[in-house]
Amino acid sequence: MALKIGGEIERVDGRSLTYEQFIDRYMKANLPVVLTGLTDTWQSRTDWVQKSNPTVTITKPNLSFFSSLCSTSTVQVADCNKKEYSDQKRLEMTLPDFIRSWSQHSHDGSKPSDEPESFLYLKDWHFVKEYPNYCAYTTPTFFKDDWLNIYLDSHTLHRDSDICPHQNEANCADYRFVYMGPKGTWTPLHADVFRSYSWSANVFGKKYWLLLPPSQSHLLFDRNGKSSIYSIYDDISEMQFPGFKKTVWLECTQESGDIIFVPSGWYHQVHNLEDTISINHNWFNGYNLSWVWSLLVEDYKIAKEYIEDIRNISDDFESLCQRNLAANTGMNFYDFFIFITRYALANIIELYHVPNSKIAIHLLHNLTSIQAVASEMISQEAFSVQNLRTISSENYDAFSDIAKAFEENKFHELCEAVFKTYNSLDSEHNDGIRSEMRNGIKKGCFSINCSKDDCDVPGLVKGLVSKISGPQDLVDLMGRVMESTIHIS
Ligand SMILES: O=C(O)CCC(=O)C(=O)O
Ligand SMILES: [Fe+2]
16 A cells, blocks of 8 residues: 655754744644754764765765774664564664674565564664763754753652662663664654654764654554554555555655654654664653653553453552553653652742743743643542552652752752753853853852852742642642742842
């Protein structure tokens, strides 16, 4: 069945787009775009590319850069020829072994065999985390309002030791990745983790993307709404997937140096048209936070239905559901609530320091979006008084004990990162802050933005709410903050 292509993804020169335009046209509207001209100065675009012949402009990826810099790395690779459950089969190997397999690979696709040869694609490599001193790229301004990675730089998503026993492992670490693989490697149809946004930059090579708007996602599922299509190029049974013929796709060819923005909930399939190396981040912020929450609610229902028959014999059914949700989706309601509570507190601390700045507009928008999501959490069984009595003290303290959070270094780091992020989106204010810091004015609280030696913003916040015992308290706190900041000058 031929695929219906509705059009091409819009291409825009990123240098002529303002941040406000990017917010309005793409993040808020949840529409994809290809941005050009934003990667020319990246170190990776020089170091990761090998000019094989100086007289002819033939280039290849510089694989020896990786074999020498990353000789001790262990990486996850996908075998593009083998399906396992709803994804490609994953293997673990050393980076030099992967590079060797790539160099030896001559994939002509014609080899008749029952067991197709393996065809390896290195995915989800936490390159920045592993090599923090090598500056491969700078995240373009458009993608800097990234709550997920900002939070994970100081905190972990899970506290329960039974959910994430190896908290320091790179796979709990962040959502900043490098992908690389030979021509023909590909990624099956999917929507991204947490229904986050993603951006993906081609450092070298070329990719072909097919994207489907979220309004058509239901057409990709079978009659029971359970299993979904693996590859749009498979021979798809009309009996099993009756909606598929109605789908209309957007396509694009992403050239070397281009960055694609993939909005929340858009299913996509991706093919490397040449040997390709790319960098990508998954992230969310105030513009797509509700997508993350909706996915958690949807996946929670599935996790619950799956074990419904043992409800009556289970002592603590809710925590079983939450444990399964964390295992399947990557976080559960408590992880998410801790995350938004701490992100909100960091925003509140900074808001009280710069109430009349442009930064305050970002911070207030963040609080409004967190408040909207938190109010939807109130009615969830997970937050009933009874269920909150049974959750681990690690989880409960992490959102309820504000005084303790204010003492923690990792919370101070979060405040600093939040402030720096919004400060960098507002260069005017930037200069003011820098000169205050240069003057070495004494600080009264832990905010890096604090210049008063008698400042008690943390005390003020503690005065608004002594303890956050659930989503209702968070909603109320934000209501009070938004009321009181109107009067601050
Ligand atoms: O480049 C790929 O193979 C997949 C990338 C992707 O799915 C993404 O950036 O969301
Ligand atoms: Fe993706």
